[in-house]
Amino acid sequence: MNAPRSFTPKTFRPEDDGPDRPARGLDEEALRQQSTIYREGMLDGKTLLVSGAGSGMGKAAALLAARLGANVAICGRDPDKLQSTVDLVRDEVGTDVLAVPTNIRDPEAIETLIGTVHDHFGGLDTLVNNAGGQFPQDAIDFSRKGWLAVIDTNLNGTWWMMQEAAKRWRADGKPGNIVNIVANVERGMPQAAHTCAARAGVIYLSKTLATEWAQWNIRVNCIGPGVIETEGFRMYPEEALARFHKANPMKMRGNAWDVAEAIAYLASPAARFINGDLIIMDGGQAQWGVIWPAGIPDYFREDGAA
Numbered sequence: 648m649n650a651p652r653s654f655t656p657k658t659f660r661p662e663d664d665g666p667d668r669p670a671r672g673l674d675e676e677a678l679r680q681q682s683t684i685y686r687e688g689m690l691d692g693k694t695l696l697v698s699g700a701g702s703g704m705g706k707a708a709a710l711l712a713a714r715l716g717a718n719v720a721i722c723g724r725d726p727d728k729l730q731s732t733v734d735l736v737r738d739e740v741g742t743d744v745l746a747v748p749t750n751i752r753d754p755e756a757i758e759t760l761i762g763t764v765h766d767h768f769g770g771l772d773t774l775v776n777n778a779g780g781q782f783p784q785d786a787i788d789f790s791r792k793g794w795l796a797v798i799d800t801n802l803n804g805t806w807w808m809m810q811e812a813a814k815r816w817r818a819d820g821k822p823g824n825i826v827n828i829v830a831n832v833e834r835g836m837p838q839a840a841h842t843c844a845a846r847a848g849v850i851y852l853s854k855t856l857a858t859e860w861a862q863w864n865i866r867v868n869c870i871g872p873g874v875i876e877t878e879g880f881r882m883y884p885e886e887a888l889a890r891f892h893k894a895n896p897m898k899m900r901g902n903a904w905d906v907a908e909a910i911a912y913l914a915s916p917a918a919r920f921i922n923g924d925l926i927i928m929d930g931g932q933a934q935w936g937v938i939w940p941a942g943i944p945d946y947f948r949e950d951g952a953a
């Protein structure tokens with residue numbers, strides 16, 4: 648039997664690459680410049696709740712929904728990040744976003760959140776479960792706390808949000824719409840096993856609920872982004888970021904606006920017959936490449952290192 652090969656990558660903390668890393672993702676100026684194919688007023692009278700909307704895709708989705716006429720509520724843990732979205736929308740669109748700082752791992756806080764949105768806007772039309780994240784690491788080195796943090800955020804947190812929203816829709820006899828932001832996990836993703844487990848859970852939870860909850864006119868769909876350049880890239884080493892786009896045959900990164908437009912579509916009447924589906928938005932990554940977000944282990948290097 649071959650001797651075990653040495654694996655170089657271990658653990659990466661965002662501070663390991665120093666304090667002067669370039670900013671990633673669309674900044675506020677870039678967000679303001681984005682155009683949309685959708686017509687003005689497309690989401691008039693609709694209310695959206697977007698989690699994780701203090702940065703990245705959630706912030707872009709909140710801005711686009713507000714531009715299209717929706718009432719927008721947002722949540723996330725960091726009140727300052729949420730405030731930046733509130734300020735951006737007020738400045739750009741002229742409307743007030745309802746920000747409710749909430750940790751989605753806390754089901755009681757979610758009960759309060761959903762109640763607050765209903766009280767404030769008189770209902771909720773679309774719940775966008777975007778809050779989430781993970782860190783890159785070889786699975787064999789996951790600490791128990793790290794594993795639990797990723798599962799609790801991405802699987803449990805998303806579930807508490809779905810269940811609470813659906814309870815209100817059922818009680819009120821109102822239709823509902825859920826959009827879960829997951830990831831493209833169908834081939835697995837080395838060094839992201841925790842999030843693959845959680846996201847696969849959300850995808851199949853969503854497919855199941857799409858059937859169970861159809862009797863109450865609640866639709867449930869997922870969007871699986873590939874490499875989307877956002878503030879969240881700070882979780883990955885510069886060495887890996889330089890390779891990320893090579894994991895799809897288009898050799899490019901998507902941006903937060905790409906995902907925001909897919910969310911707006913699923914929130915619109917045009918998507919009324921889409922239920923239980925997963926929209927993959929990854930430039931073809933699923934058919935092509937592997938990322939190794941914590942660095943390529945020697946065993947898999949093509950330069951003959953092992």
Ligand SMILES: CCCCCCCCCCC/C=C/C(=O)SCCNC(=O)CCNC(=O)[C@H](O)C(C)(C)COP(=O)(O)OP(=O)(O)OC[C@H]1O[C@@H](n2cnc3c(N)ncnc32)[C@H](O)[C@@H]1OP(=O)(O)O
Pocket residue numbers: 658659660661779780781782783784790792793794796797800829830831836838839842873874875878879880882891938940
């Ligand atoms: C989605 C699939 C892609 C997976 C990656 C593959 C790369 C694909 C290409 C790019 C795709 C990018 C996908 C993205 O999702 S971009 C980023 C989205 N945003 C984020 O991920 C940021 C949010 N992440 C987090 O907040 C944390 O990672 C976490 C989810 C764990 C939140 O936990 P918590 O708030 O509790 O945070 P803590 O810092 O207290 O950590 C808790 C314990 O978790 C362990 N941990 C945390 N960070 C690391 C690390 N860098 N390496 C190893 N272990 C880590 C650790 O045990 C923490 O506890 P201690 O600090 O007490 O030890």
Ligand SMILES: NC(=O)C1=CN([C@@H]2O[C@H](COP(=O)(O)OP(=O)(O)OC[C@H]3O[C@@H](n4cnc5c(N)ncnc54)[C@H](OP(=O)(O)O)[C@@H]3O)[C@@H](O)[C@H]2O)C=CC1
Pocket residue numbers: 698699700701702703704705722723724725726728749750751752777778779780781800804828829830831871872873874875876877878879880
């Ligand atoms: N960027 C990419 O390439 C990909 C991203 N994704 C997923 O898409 C979603 C958006 O990511 P992206 O915009 O890139 O990254 P960001 O890190 O910018 O956004 C994630 C947001 O989630 C919020 N969040 C994290 N944990 C919690 C929690 N426990 N409770 C409430 N809010 C929380 C964060 O806010 P705060 O810290 O204030 O709570 C943050 O604003 C995430 O689920 C991400 O994992 C999936 C595939 C690819």
